[in-house]
Amino acid sequence: MPLTTDIADFVQKVITAMGLTLTTSVEESPEGTRINLVGDDGGVLIRRGGEALQALQHVVATTFRKQLGEDNRIIIDCNGFRRDKDAEIRQMAKHMAGKARSSGMPQEMGPLNPYERRIVHLAISEEPGASSESIGDAFMKTVIISAQK
Amino acid sequence: MADEAAVDGASPLRAVVEVVVRALVDQPDAVRVTESVRRGMTVLELTTAPGDMGKIIGRQGRTAAAIRTLVAATAERHGQRAQLDIRD
DSSP states (O other): OHHHHHHHHHHHHHHHHTTOOOEEEEEEETTEEEEEEESGGGHHHHHHHHHHHHHHHHHHHHHTHHHHTTTOOEEEEETTHHHHHHHHHHHHHHHHHHHHHHHOOOEEOOOOOHHHHHHHHHHHHTSTTEEEEEEEOSSSEEEEEEEOO | OHHHHHHHSSOHHHHHHHHHHHHHSSOGGGOEEEEEEETTEEEEEEEOOGGGHHHHHOGGGHHHHHHHHHHHHHHHHTTOOEEEEEOO
16 A cells, blocks of 8 residues: 555654664554564653654654545554553453453543553453443543443 | 755754654645754754644644654754744
8 A cells, every 4th residue: 555655654754863773664453554663773762651652653643644534543663562552451451341240340441542442442342241431531531341231 | 855855964853843844734845943052952943834833733732742752752862952942
């Protein structure tokens, strides 16, 4: 897809401007198109909870919003940071579903951004006997996981 | 090409702002970034076409915050401190 190439080229241009040497590769995944950045300079993007990686993700999503449309997602990862964090969120969601089922009490995930909330909803949709719902205002949203009645 | 020159130029801080901002706006040719040093801190001043200012700031200032984060990461990488002023 030429759009993916355009996006990967733009990401490469930004990280080069930042003075970082990272190898870019593109991969199709169930969550969307992943752009993987790999290399020793990745620490600059990953430190402080992946602050700069998140910033880069926001800039790319904003720049290509119109071309990408609703269902086309781009995920930028660096040295597997995002992948590991996503797996952690998925695991946490499943754990909360188990707790909701055994106790009958709704369980609340911590503060989550839209991308993370989507991971939770997708994970819970595969969990028998559990449902999920986003709550909270624009600044601080989370997901409540309940046992299904 | 103007933005190629910026990437190859001396300052990575300016290059980062130029590459990112030019991608976000409708009028990339109107983007100006100047750089100066005040008390050990690199100060970048950004101007765009008036109609493009909203795109740079973004909803709840999220885009401006993202650009500032990338500038800070770049500055840290080069052992500098930097500040981005968005002129409106």
